Amino acid sequence: MDANSIKIVKPTNVIIKNPLKLLSGKVLSEYKLKYETYGSLNSDKSNAVLICHALSGNHHVAGYYEGDDKPGWWNNMIGPGKPIDTDKLFIVCVNNLGGCHGSTGPTSINPITNKIYGSDFPMMTVSDWVESQKELMDVLKIPFWKFVVGGSLGGMQALQWSFQYPKLIHNCIAIAAAPKLTAQNIAFNEIARQAIMKDPNWHNGNYLEKGVMPNQGLSLARMLGHITYLSDESMREKFGRDLKNSKLGFNYDVEFQIESYLRYQGEKFVTGFDANTYLLMTKSLDYFDPVKDMSDNLIKNLCECKSNFLIVSFTSDWRFPPKRSKEIVKLLLDNKRNVSYSEISAEGGHDAFLMDNKDYFDVMASFIMESSNGI
Amino acid sequence: MDANSIKIVKPTNVIIKNPLKLLSGKVLSEYKLKYETYGSLNSDKSNAVLICHALSGNHHVAGYYEGDDKPGWWNNMIGPGKPIDTDKLFIVCVNNLGGCHGSTGPTSINPITNKIYGSDFPMMTVSDWVESQKELMDVLKIPFWKFVVGGSLGGMQALQWSFQYPKLIHNCIAIAAAPKLTAQNIAFNEIARQAIMKDPNWHNGNYLEKGVMPNQGLSLARMLGHITYLSDESMREKFGRDLKNSKLGFNYDVEFQIESYLRYQGEKFVTGFDANTYLLMTKSLDYFDPVKDMSDNLIKNLCECKSNFLIVSFTSDWRFPPKRSKEIVKLLLDNKRNVSYSEISAEGGHDAFLMDNKDYFDVMASFIMESSNGI
Numbered sequence: 145m146d147a148n149s150i151k152i153v154k155p156t157n158v159i160i161k162n163p164l165k166l167l168s169g170k171v172l173s174e175y176k177l178k179y180e181t182y183g184s185l186n187s188d189k190s191n192a193v194l195i196c197h198a199l200s201g202n203h204h205v206a207g208y209y210e211g212d213d214k215p216g217w218w219n220n221m222i223g224p225g226k227p228i229d230t231d232k233l234f235i236v237c238v239n240n241l242g243g244c245h246g247s248t249g250p251t252s253i254n255p256i257t258n259k260i261y262g263s264d265f266p267m268m269t270v271s272d273w274v275e276s277q278k279e280l281m282d283v284l285k286i287p288f289w290k291f292v293v294g295g296s297l298g299g300m301q302a303l304q305w306s307f308q309y310p311k312l313i314h315n316c317i318a319i320a321a322a323p324k325l326t327a328q329n330i331a332f333n334e335i336a337r338q339a340i341m342k343d344p345n346w347h348n349g350n351y352l353e354k355g356v357m358p359n360q361g362l363s364l365a366r367m368l369g370h371i372t373y374l375s376d377e378s379m380r381e382k383f384g385r386d387l388k389n390s391k392l393g394f395n396y397d398v399e400f401q402i403e404s405y406l407r408y409q410g411e412k413f414v415t416g417f418d419a420n421t422y423l424l425m426t427k428s429l430d431y432f433d434p435v436k437d438m439s440d441n442l443i444k445n446l447c448e449c450k451s452n453f454l455i456v457s458f459t460s461d462w463r464f465p466p467k468r469s470k471e472i473v474k475l476l477l478d479n480k481r482n483v484s485y486s487e488i489s490a491e492g493g494h495d496a497f498l499m500d501n502k503d504y505f506d507v508m509a510s511f512i513m514e515s516s517n518g519i
Numbered sequence: 520m521d522a523n524s525i526k527i528v529k530p531t532n533v534i535i536k537n538p539l540k541l542l543s544g545k546v547l548s549e550y551k552l553k554y555e556t557y558g559s560l561n562s563d564k565s566n567a568v569l570i571c572h573a574l575s576g577n578h579h580v581a582g583y584y585e586g587d588d589k590p591g592w593w594n595n596m597i598g599p600g601k602p603i604d605t606d607k608l609f610i611v612c613v614n615n616l617g618g619c620h621g622s623t624g625p626t627s628i629n630p631i632t633n634k635i636y637g638s639d640f641p642m643m644t645v646s647d648w649v650e651s652q653k654e655l656m657d658v659l660k661i662p663f664w665k666f667v668v669g670g671s672l673g674g675m676q677a678l679q680w681s682f683q684y685p686k687l688i689h690n691c692i693a694i695a696a697a698p699k700l701t702a703q704n705i706a707f708n709e710i711a712r713q714a715i716m717k718d719p720n721w722h723n724g725n726y727l728e729k730g731v732m733p734n735q736g737l738s739l740a741r742m743l744g745h746i747t748y749l750s751d752e753s754m755r756e757k758f759g760r761d762l763k764n765s766k767l768g769f770n771y772d773v774e775f776q777i778e779s780y781l782r783y784q785g786e787k788f789v790t791g792f793d794a795n796t797y798l799l800m801t802k803s804l805d806y807f808d809p810v811k812d813m814s815d816n817l818i819k820n821l822c823e824c825k826s827n828f829l830i831v832s833f834t835s836d837w838r839f840p841p842k843r844s845k846e847i848v849k850l851l852l853d854n855k856r857n858v859s860y861s862e863i864s865a866e867g868g869h870d871a872f873l874m875d876n877k878d879y880f881d882v883m884a885s886f887i888m889e890s891s892n893g894i
Binding site: 167168169170266267324325326327328330331332334335337338339341342343344360361363364367368370371374376379380382383384385392394395396399400401402403406407410423427430431433436 | 542543544545641642699700701702703705706707709710712713714716717718719735736738739742743745746749751754755757758759760767769770771774775776777778781782785798802805806808811
């Protein structure tokens, strides 16, 4: 266990009985949210931080579960003395609604039918997630978020907070994000979805009822995801054209190391993730387009938003490259918001937002420290 | 019908009875090659041009088949008065061995078993194709190629000619190619292969025997291919975030135009292509690495090669971007070859090599005209 890490952590469940009207028009009459918190809410409740997770993330952001030697997914960023400092801040992270790690989602029982939701689980949007996170905020009696922080799809949620609840967010950190997906981004998501939905075990999304899982499709989707998470350069460095065996086999078994890596990633992923959740997460990415959806309201809300913004991008990220982050910066500057922008030189591709990098961590620590005055 | 086009053309078959020893060690005792020719071989046999096709291409490069209103795949480049001028040059294009458009391939009958080859068809390499093209060259009594020309995988064959038969090629034109695939390139191919091989109709490659086709997998593979053929920019221009219907449906039907395009491309492709050929083509791409395979021989052969080289790349091609073409240029310059390089400003991505573009066509026409002196 990392000496500077938060130690053992436990998730908490809360049932929200306030019906949630979704952007699709559907309503969730009640739902469970699974979340974790680290650090303590201070007496004037001014140090709360919401961490928003990305496509395959969850509420287990930092620290260790009892008996588990793998920490949460952002343990390098969050902990005592780390950029998001648990000695000073009160951290909250919730498994997104529609997820598969404890919050109500497609694998849960639909209280109306008493059957597994499966494909009956409604489509989620970033805006719906913000609404459900607002419910949790009320449960925890948090008056405002000192910081809302996220990378990738998590960054989109952080941005959405500033548009949707402009008065409840003091600082917004959106890392490796974009103001909306491009046609190419949507194309990758669509192929991932088709891979899942063409799996013979798909059964229109009601595979759990049949006792099977569309794991081949989900595995393909994940393999494809990995291409977009890594940079061409980092793949070259990690694998190059190295062979698994000493010479070519002239067959369709694994021949190159990169093939071995991808197959392993695909196979590992399906043991802990639900295909319907994967589909729904890709759709929420595709749908995200606050400038279009909120139109005049977005501008009005942004003008009411006193939040500071930190937008971070990585040079080798080709999923959401720096130019996409600059679109966010432009939108905010055009509306006279207080924006810091940092383009980090990094070879890790989109996944760089999860990796150690001195410049990145310094930028995060310094923005958070400066914005934490009075805590 | 395009007024400047070659008119009606017909393919020809030839049976090669000279056994072909493949790089994999396997031997094809005899095989059929299907090819087309345009123009006439001149009296001193000095005007022959070999066109090498790419992954999904074939021997039908220009002109029209009787009753068909769609010309060959490079009809804009090849024809009377066009850059590859059929009034002056004698053009040959052959369906690659292992293909599915008439040359012996996985859909052919294996003369040894009297059954469809299916997965028994041996793996092909670029070097094997050059050998089979050399056999056709001998059949046609062509003493040397005035030009060998190809884009993408076709460009790799053109290069291989200069390494493998350095004295039989006078000019080599390699467009949108690379000296070898990167890990990312291989990764895309591997996912395409996995999509096909995980199709329930795959049957270890012997699907035709079962009367089925792994069309879902092949369609996915093709959809994925299309992402890498188009540039982010051209996708944005063509489709952007346009919706198919007036508003979001919040379901997994087609919502965005790009989804509709990809599904259509996938479905169209499977009606005319064989999955085993697709697999084999992706493998030949992965294997291509002449610098490694030929090592000292490559240098020796290159030094014997009097060919001029034209290397062409396109700014928006992210499958084989300009820097990959520059690797070819460097290899040739390091060996003191006569190289012209042109980086064409184009938005079409990798597919730009098939599209009209004045600069591109001017470069091709001028190189070909200058190198055709004496014809």
